[in-house]
Amino acid sequence: MARPRNFDEDRAVEAAMHAFWTAGYEATSTQDLCAATGLGRSSIYNTFRSKHDLFERALRRYMEIKDASTLAALEGEGTFRERIAGLLRQMIEEECRDGIGCLVVNSGIELAPRDPVVAGLLRRNYERRLETLRAVIEEARLAGEIDAGRDARELAHFVIATISGIRVAARSGAGREALEAVAESALRAL
Amino acid sequence: MARPRNFDEDRAVEAAMHAFWTAGYEATSTQDLCAATGLGRSSIYNTFRSKHDLFERALRRYMEIKDASTLAALEGEGTFRERIAGLLRQMIEEECRDGIGCLVVNSGIELAPRDPVVAGLLRRNYERRLETLRAVIEEARLAGEIDAGRDARELAHFVIATISGIRVAARSGAGREALEAVAESALRAL
């Protein structure tokens, strides 16, 4: 018994996600968000309470998507090493293709230091990724694919840091060969 | 035959550097810059042409300082491994102490994708750091401290990426032990 919505909320979140992703939080104005989503100001403020709340939704959505694709790479075919190599290659491919970076890394740098809510989201997501990786690595360790003396959790930290390092390097002007060299060196460390 | 300046230009640049460093480019207003430097708007715009130009100066200054301290760590005492370990420890210490991160990493994420001037500065700095590290690694390789079959340039890329990875991890909520684990794993890869 009321006027129905004229847009898809999830599509709007994903459009906002791309806007924040490419330009960052501060540099994305509410005007930009209107243009990206195709909505009017009222619709945005009526649906999402504020620019910050919309950003949270967008960041959560990004994490969902990214974590799903990471999990898919980790649970794919092949040896543990091959799967990690595939994961790193996937990141490099992404970074070189559209040069858009990673919203999690971007948010950690731009917002986390002064935004406790975002910092909390990122910390929880970090823990989740860490645990996923740790489990996979532990499995590989027990299967004898990597040195039994290594600590799975520490290696998981290392893999995550390597991915972040590759992403930052890509933003600093490193070419594809450089990124692949980093991935190769990291794989050797496992 | 004119009124002399009432402030030290270099001190002003360093004050601005700290402001940009802690809050980022967009989130630092010209008002903030006045407060940080202790100068009036006129003095700032008269000395540095614009907020952007002042940022460039600040970024250049940061790179000078940082590169000097990196070079000092690399040219210190001890084996190659010890010096790299010292460099990583220095970064971790810095990251844990004031949790302020690195202006180069921050700028690469926040500005480089949409600011060609900053992107150029960062790319040139990356090349410089790469060459410094490559030379040190090459020396270590010839001295037999690391596997002669490895490529010094590739390893240099890897070390830089590891440092960036550690910095991003610190911003994502990783604790000191996690960062140290990353450093240890990376050292093992050399």
Added chain:
DNA sequence: CTTGTTTTGGACTGATCAATACAGAACAGG
């Protein structure tokens, strides 16, 4: 068709943004 509820577009708010204008202050050379 009427009523009730929600959405929507667009005008509007006060605040803040980077940057400028300008007048007077401060000094060096004469």
Added chain:
DNA sequence: CCTGTTCTGTATTGATCAGTCCAAAACAAG
């Protein structure tokens, strides 16, 4: 002390910021 030049504090610019308001529009239920 003057004169010329550069500084500096303050007021102000127009633009843009996030967010609000309100009237008209759109639909469901009756």
